[in-house]
Amino acid sequence: MNSLVLVIIFGTLASAAPLIAAAYGGLFSERSGVVNIGLEGIMTIGAFGGAAFVSISEQNFIGGYHVIIIGLLVAIIFGTLFALLHAFLSVTLKIDQIISGTVINIITLALGLFLTKAIFSSGQTPTFFMNHPIRFFDNKLTLITIIILLLSIVCYLLLYKTKWGMRVLAVGENPSSADAMGINVNKIRYQAVILSGVFASIGGYAIVLNTTSNFSSATVAGSGFIALAVLIFGRHHPFGIIISGITFGFFKNLGIVIRVIDPNQMPNFLKFLTDIPDVVYLSLPYILTIIVLIIFSRNKNMEMEALGKPYDKNER
Amino acid sequence: MKRILSLLLLSLVVLAACGKQATESNECDGDNPTIGLVTDIGGIDDKSFNQGAWEGIEAYCKDSSQSATYIETKDPADRLKNLETMSKTDGIEVVVATGMNFEADIDTVAKENQNIKYILIDGAPFDASANNGEGAYEDLENVKSLFFDETQAGYLAGYISGKTTETNRIGFIGGMQIPPVQNFGSGYVQGAKDANKDIIIDYSYVGNFDDPTTAKTTADTYYEQGSDIIFTAAGGSNEGVINAAKARTTSGNTSWVVGVDVDMYDQGLYDKENNKSVILTSAIKGVDSATTLALKEYFEGNFAPGATTYTYDDGGVGIPDENPNLDQSVIDEATKAFKSSKIEKDYAKVNANKELNINGEI
Numbered sequence: 001m002n003s004l005v006l007v008i009i010f011g012t013l014a015s016a017a018p019l020i021a022a023a024y025g026g027l028f029s030e031r032s033g034v035v036n037i038g039l040e041g042i043m044t045i046g047a048f049g050g051a052a053f054v055s056i057s058e059q060n061f062i063g064g065y066h067v068i069i070i071g072l073l074v075a076i077i078f079g080t081l082f083a084l085l086h087a088f089l090s091v092t093l094k095i096d097q098i099i100s101g102t103v104i105n106i107i108t109l110a111l112g113l114f115l116t117k118a119i120f121s122s123g124q125t126p127t128f129f130m131n132h133p134i135r136f137f138d139n140k141l142t143l144i145t146i147i148i149l150l151l152s153i154v155c156y157l158l159l160y161k162t163k164w165g166m167r168v169l170a171v172g173e174n175p176s177s178a179d180a181m182g183i184n185v186n187k188i189r190y191q192a193v194i195l196s197g198v199f200a201s202i203g204g205y206a207i208v209l210n211t212t213s214n215f216s217s218a219t220v221a222g223s224g225f226i227a228l229a230v231l232i233f234g235r236h237h238p239f240g241i242i243i244s245g246i247t248f249g250f251f252k253n254l255g256i257v258i259r260v261i262d263p264n265q266m267p268n269f270l271k272f273l274t275d276i277p278d279v280v281y282l283s284l285p286y287i288l289t290i291i292v293l294i295i296f297s298r299n300k301n302m303e304m305e306a307l308g309k310p311y312d313k314n315e316r
Numbered sequence: 317m318k319r320i321l322s323l324l325l326l327s328l329v330v331l332a333a334c335g336k337q338a339t340e341s342n343e344c345d346g347d348n349p350t351i352g353l354v355t356d357i358g359g360i361d362d363k364s365f366n367q368g369a370w371e372g373i374e375a376y377c378k379d380s381s382q383s384a385t386y387i388e389t390k391d392p393a394d395r396l397k398n399l400e401t402m403s404k405t406d407g408i409e410v411v412v413a414t415g416m417n418f419e420a421d422i423d424t425v426a427k428e429n430q431n432i433k434y435i436l437i438d439g440a441p442f443d444a445s446a447n448n449g450e451g452a453y454e455d456l457e458n459v460k461s462l463f464f465d466e467t468q469a470g471y472l473a474g475y476i477s478g479k480t481t482e483t484n485r486i487g488f489i490g491g492m493q494i495p496p497v498q499n500f501g502s503g504y505v506q507g508a509k510d511a512n513k514d515i516i517i518d519y520s521y522v523g524n525f526d527d528p529t530t531a532k533t534t535a536d537t538y539y540e541q542g543s544d545i546i547f548t549a550a551g552g553s554n555e556g557v558i559n560a561a562k563a564r565t566t567s568g569n570t571s572w573v574v575g576v577d578v579d580m581y582d583q584g585l586y587d588k589e590n591n592k593s594v595i596l597t598s599a600i601k602g603v604d605s606a607t608t609l610a611l612k613e614y615f616e617g618n619f620a621p622g623a624t625t626y627t628y629d630d631g632g633v634g635i636p637d638e639n640p641n642l643d644q645s646v647i648d649e650a651t652k653a654f655k656s657s658k659i660e661k662d663y664a665k666v667n668a669n670k671e672l673n674i675n676g677e678i
Contacts, residue, residue, distance in 0.1 A: 003540045011533040058588070113359075123361040127555065127583045129562075139563035211528050213559050218526030218552030256533040260520045262675045265541050282523050 004261065008253050010140040014210040016249030017145040018043070021203035022227035023234060023241045024155050025196035031159065031236060032192035033172040033306040035097040038086050038104035039200045040224025042079045046201025048112035049078030051125045051208045051215035058128050065134050068209070072144070075205035076198050082108060083197020087190045094310035105224070113217060124216035144206045151199075155238040168192050172304050175311040185311045203227065226289070233292045236304070244292075251288055255281035344374055346383020351376070351611065352402040353386035356395070356415035360388055364551065364577050365414045365603045369437055372607025373412065380615060396421040403429045410435060410614055412607060416494070420444045420451070426459050433619055434459045435610050437603060438496055440623055461623040462606050466496055467659050469599035469633035470503025470547075473574045475650040476597055476635070476642065477504070477545045478511025480572070487518035487538035488676075489557055491525040491550035500549045500576060500599055502666050502678050506659055507650070509672055518543050519676030522553045531556030539564055539571050545596060547574040554580075561594040562586045572596040572641070577603075579636040597639045602632050628654070 022039045029036035053074040057067045082104050089100035116125055134143040159165040167188050170178040175185045204220055212219050230248055234240030259281040263274040344351070351373055355366040366388075373384045385405070387398045399421050402411050411432055413422055416439035423441040426434050440461040446452040477486045488504055490497040501519065508515050518538045522530050531553035535546055539560065548557040557573055558580075564571040566586055573584055575598030584595035606626045613619055626632020639647065660666050663678045 004537060007533065007536045007540050011536060015529045015533075061588075117361065121361070123359050123363065123367075127558065127585075129586050129588055135563070135567075138567040138569075211532050211559060212555040213562070214555055216552055216555070218528060218555070221526045252529070253533050256530050257537050260518065260534045260537050260676070262516075262518065262541050278523075 004257060004265070006140065008250070008257050010137070011253035011256070012246060012249040013141065013145050013149075014249075015252060016245040017142075017148040017210060018203040018206040018223055019227045019230045019248060020241055020245035021148045021151070021206055022200045022224055023231040023245060024151060024238065025199035025203065026228055026231040027155065027196075027236055027238065027241065028159070028168065028192045028199070029196035030231070030304060030307055031172045032168045032189045033175060033304065033309065033311070034087070034090055034189055034193050035101065035308045036083075036086060036193065036196050036200075037098060037101035037225075037228065038082065038108075039101075039196070039203075039227050040220060040222070041101075041105035041108035042082050042086075042197050042200035043204030043207070043224045043227075044105075044112055044220045045082055045108040046075040046079035046204035047208050047219050048108075048116065048125075048204075048215045049201070050075030050205035051128075051213075051219075052116070052119060054128050054208075055120070055125045055214070059126070063129070068134055072202065072205055075201045079201020079204065080194055080197040083194050083200070086197075087193035090310065091186050091189045091193065094312065097308055097310070109217065109220075112215065116215060125214045127212075127214040142206075142209050144202070144209050148202065148206060149242065152238040152242050159238065164188075164191075171311075172306055175306050179311070179313065189311070200224070200227075226285075229289045229293060232296055235296070248285060248288070252285045255284045344377040344382075344384035346377075348407040349383045349385040349405075350407055350409045351382055351384035351412065352405060352408045352410070353384065353412045353414075354395075354398045354402050354418070355386060355388045356413075356417050357389060357392065358551075360386060362551075365437055365601070368577070368601070368603030369412055369414050369607050372604035373611065375604060376608045376611040380612075382611075382615065392417070396424065399425045400428075403432050409433065410611065412611075413437070414603075415439060416496075419453075422459060423454070423456070426456050430458060432458065433614055435462065435607065435614075436460070437462045437607070438464070455622050457621050460610055460619065460621055462603075462610060463623055463625040464496075464601045464603070464606070464632050465625055465627045466499035466599070466601060466633060467503030467506075467661060468628045468654065469601060469635065470500040470505075471507035471510075471657065471659055472503075472628075472635050472650050472654055473547060473597055473599040474504035474507025474509075475511040475653050476507075476646055477547065477572075477574060478508035478515050479646050479649065480596060480642070481512065481515065481544055483542045483544045484512060484514050485516045485518070485542040485544070487535070487543040487546040488520075489531055489534055489538075489546055489548050489550055489553075490521040491553055492523065493521050496601075497521070497549050498663055498678055500547070502661075502663055503659060504547050504574075504599070505666060505672060505674060505678065506657075507654070510653055510657060511650070513671075516542075516673045517675065518546075519674050519678065522550050525551030525553060528553050528556030528559070532560045535560035539569070544570065545572040545574060547576070547599070549576040549599075554583075558584055558594060565594050574599060577601050579638075581636070581638075581640070591640065593641065596641050597635050600634050600636060602626065602634070606632055 050071040054071045089095045090097040171188045230245045233244035412435045414437045419439040419442035441459050444451045488501045535557040548554045561571040561573045579598045581595045584593035
């Protein structure tokens with residue numbers, strides 16, 4: 001039983017980390033007033049970029065931890081490019097931010113699979129070998145998971161303790177006043193959206209490192225949308241995101257373990273849990289998402305008045 | 317300006333969605349293709365039945381003067397439309413479709429196009445309007461169904477696992493509870509039991525073919541509660557199981573995986589220099605050779621409508637020729653046991669067998 005508790009704990013961290021990273025991305029973007037439902041797409045292209053780089057390196061017999069780290073940079077570059085596209089469409093061209101995000105979600109998966117086919121002539125990148133040393137606790141915990149959890153402190157300091165962070169908040173709350181105070185609204189939004197691309201692509205790459213070791217259409221498969229729910233449940237705050245991300249991951253993994261565990265290995269007082277039908281556990285994360293959204297959509301976060309609205313000087 | 321651009325973007329997306337229907341060029345290229353493949357979701361290179369069917373067609377192209385083309389189905393709603401498009405393409409004589417999802421659509425299209433022959437893999441024509449809307453399977457003169465006896469491949473893999481396990485406990489993780497997957501699982505359970513009467517089997521379905529996270533946590537749970545071999549038949553979720561096994565094996569807890577559909581040895585490599593893989597063996601389904609055979613029959617004038625089930629004897633299912641992680645003696649023993657075995661096809665009877673110690677249900 002003890003070891004199964006560890007399965008739940010490490011499973012929770014492994015599946016929560018990508019959601020948390022992508023939610024950090026959504027945090028900066030939305031705090032600056034730009035809705036980013038393109039998180040899913042940026043995660044996808046980041047996962048592709050990182051996985052493809054590591055696979056190509058391994059095919060040329062270059063392995064080791066530095067490949068994994070450069071893979072992270074490649075993932076970030078890919079993700080940032082599409083975040084830049086989102087910024088260009090929604091900030092410069094003032095296109096509806098939802099449409100822009102949707103476009104990114106659609107083209108990234110298609111592009112990722114197309115490039116995968118072109119490079120590896122297969123529907124998925126080759127699975128890579130895990131003889132790299134960036135794992136701890138009998139390979140149960142990856143370095144990227146730890147980094148993502150620690151990044152919450154960086155996000156907190158960046159958003160609440162720096163001049164730039166204050167500007168992001170101001171731009172997201174009242175762009176007209178910010179503009180009147182001499183802040184370049186569009187520049188701040190560009191920076192925030194690009195930063196969201198950095199975090200979301202780290203999230204995508206984290207799925208590759210934690211769970212799949214390759215890229216295919218099944219790699220991200222909706223994680224970006226769950227990250228948006230994590231962001232809302234986390235009340236657009238770095239530490240809130242950690243709590244909500246881990247809550248989501250915990251319920252998902254708890255559900256799986258209870259569903260598949262051998263009842264004889266459960267302590268007697270918990271055996272009743274294995275009698276509950278499978279469907280309950282399968283639907284638990286989704287039901288939780290809906291409940292959370294219902295509760296938190298009621299008290300709207302008043303600090304982001306300008307969310308979703310392109311800033312137009314002439315309308316001031 | 318803004319509105320125009322938004323509209324432009326939207327139309328681009330719509331165009332992109334339509335554009336995916338276009339066929340791509342391939343090795344079977346020719347001026348007048350006579351063979352047309354319509355794939356199911358997953359694409360032409362899904363490392364599963366779509367790819368298998370296309371490789372079978374390519375193999376036939378190489379041996380004959382025929383050429384072929386294909387349409388990849390991206391949206392479940394397009395299956396019927398894609399079948400119709402392919403049937404109406406000039407020069408096409410045989411249409412190959414993959415998967416039980418085409419059962420109702422192929423019934424409709426085959427009745428409309430009597431001059432075209434159809435080969436359906438893993439399914440039979442299903443008239444959805446028969447029996448007052450309840451639907452019924454039927455035989456059509458121009459449809460040939462290819463089935464595979466997955467239970468046989470599962471049995472072999474199960475027997476080998478039953479002999480190899482050191483903990484007397486093994487696991488099965490399926491994608492969804494549908495016949496091709498259940499057959500693999502049912503055979504696996506029976507083979508393992510015949511090899512090792514004390515064996516305990518952890519058994520479950522992910523519920524999805526694209527959820528590697530759930531597959532990985534399930535695999536971790538099974539390995540932790542004592543299973544040392546897991547048979548994965550979960551499509552895109554397989555990576556989660558393989559990844560769990562690799563993480564454990566490289567940290568000193570030897571954990572095996574049995575692959576599915578194709579030889580997955582390369583996917584399980586964790587030490588390329590020494591060619592070490594977590595894949596013990598794979599339960600193979602020879603969609604390619606069966607497709608080649610069916611095409612050959614047609615072009616030689618021997619098209620036989622109705623269902624054909626490919627088995628171990630005709631090379632339709634089995635295990636790979638090379639299994640670096642196994643002793644030949646184990647394989648010989650499994651083959652011998654398989655030949656004298658009587659495999660139960662009814663899932664309900666397997667589930668009801670009190671002697672089997674399964675944690676889960678087929």
